[in-house]
Amino acid sequence: MENQGRRSWPLWTAAWPGVGGRIRERLEDFxxxxxxxxxPCGQGEHLFLWVEKRGVGSEYLLRAVAQCLGIPVGAVGAAGLKDRYAITRQWLSVPQECAERLGRLEAxxxxxxxxxxxxxxxxKLKPGHLRGNRFCIFIRGASxxxxWQAILEKIRREGLPNYYGPQRFGREGSTLALGWQCLRGQLRRRLRPFQFRLALSAVQSHLFNDYLARRQEDGLLHTALEGDVMAHWPVGGLFRVEDxxxxxxxxxxxxxxxxxxxxxxxxxxAAGVAARREADVLRSYDLTPAVFAGFGQLLSGTRRHNLIYLDDLQAEWEAEGLRLRFTLPAGSYATVLLREVMKNDAVEAVPPDEAEEE
Incomplete structure (x- = not known):
């Protein structure tokens, strides 16, 4: 049986039990x-539409708007794809010639x-043209x-490991399993381009999570290593550690x-000690860097913050549970924070991703 590695990641706040509870019982809970x-600057050849969707998938949203306005779906721009089982608000862009047809969207x-x-x-709005996402999540039945104060204080003080959430890998890891088949040339059926990209990216995400878990378990999340690749926070370029x-x-x-x-x-x-640690991750899966060649831009690779800081993390108790408010950078997962706070199976049961990143 092929090596797919570990299926869970260490908790950052394991010293304290969670509040339990349930999420997504109602759309307004998320x-x-x-x-x-x-x-938007107020002038130009594109219309930016601030849109709210309730219980609607992102792909369906783009198709529905395009069909209503009589334009190809590719003419609708979006910075990121949002959760289906939620109330979400985001910008879309369409060509300015759609201005007289916007009334159709009432349908x-x-x-x-x-x-x-x-x-x-x-x-036009393009993928990645966003700083992040602001969340308001209600945990029903929380204790x-x-x-909970100790959990949130540690996260405020020390940040949060930037793992990919469980929905990134599909139900019971199905997207990840498909990705391993794609990467190793074992796929026996043709996938849509979107599925193929998502599956391969799930493998990259899994390998990152494994790398991050090893670093956390070794007590190195807040330690600069020789040859580490560092990123300026909250945004900025990359460089290698020398001093x-x-x-x-x-x-x-x-x-x-x-x-x-x-x-x-x-x-x-990376270089030095940091490079050897990264090579150890690949070696544990019987992989070498050469395996990522032949997939074009799909596996060109990048870097991802190991830690994120939640400066606006707030919590308040209501009659039926705990409400959390916080902002995450683009590509980070609210379910990673919820896993630390709740510590039950409710987070593991969230629906799989529709998009590569939230």
């Missing part, structure tokens, strides 16, 4: 609002799609007797964070 990389109200605002901008003591001070000041590998053909290379 709200997500996109934090744009930039605001989508019956399907849970609402146009809230319109503005003009110079460019106020649990040490360990100097970069350790910057890491402790939250100026930089280690950036782990999304393995691929052009992943920014």
């Amino acid at each position: 709200e997500v609002e996109e934090v744009a990389a930039y605001e 989508l109200h019956a399907e849970g799609i609402y146009l809230l605002r319109v503005a003009r901008h110079r460019n 106020a007797a649990a040490p 360990v003591a100097a970069e350790q001070r910057r890491l402790e000041a939250r100026e930089i964070v280690p950036a782990g590998p999304m393995f691929g053909t052009r992943t920014y290379p």
Whole structure:
């Protein structure tokens, strides 16, 4: 049987029991609002549409808007694809010639799609044109007797390991299993391009999680290593650690964070001790860097923050449970935070991703 590696990751707040509870019992229990990389400037050849969807998948949203406006689905721009089982708000873009047809979108109200605002901008919205997502999540049936303050305080003080959430890998790991078949040339059926990309990316995500878990288990999440690849926080370029003591001070000041590998053909290379640790991850799966060649841009590779900081993490108790409010960078998973707070099977049962990243 092929090596698919571990299926769970260490908790960051394992010293305390969670609050338990349930999520997503109602759509309004899970709200997500996109934090744009930039605001529309008010002029240009593109219309930016601030849209709310309720219980609607992202692919369906794009198709429905395109069909209503009489344009190809590829003409609808989006910075990121949002959760289906939630109330979400985000920007879409369409060509300016759609302006006189925007009234048609009222027909989508019956399907849970609402146009809230319109503005003009110079460019089409493209994947990645967002800073992050703002969440408001209600945990029903949570226990106020649990040490929830200690859990949240550790996360506020020390940050949160930036694991991929369980939905990234499909129900019972089905997307990941498919990805291993794709990577190793064992796939016996043709996949849609979207499925193929998602499956391969699940393997990259799994390898990153394994790398991050090893680092956490070795007590190295807040340690600069020789040859580490660092990223400026919250945004900025990459560089390799040469002066360990100097970069350790910057890491402790939250100026930089280690950036782990999304393995691929052009992943920014680590060196020294850090490079050997990354090579050990691949070796444990009987992989070499050469396995990522031949997939073009799909496995070009990148780097991902090992840690994220939640400066606006808030919690308040209501009659039926605990409400959390926080903002995550693009690509980070709310379910990773919920797993730390709840510590039960409810998080593991969330629906699989529709998109590569939230």
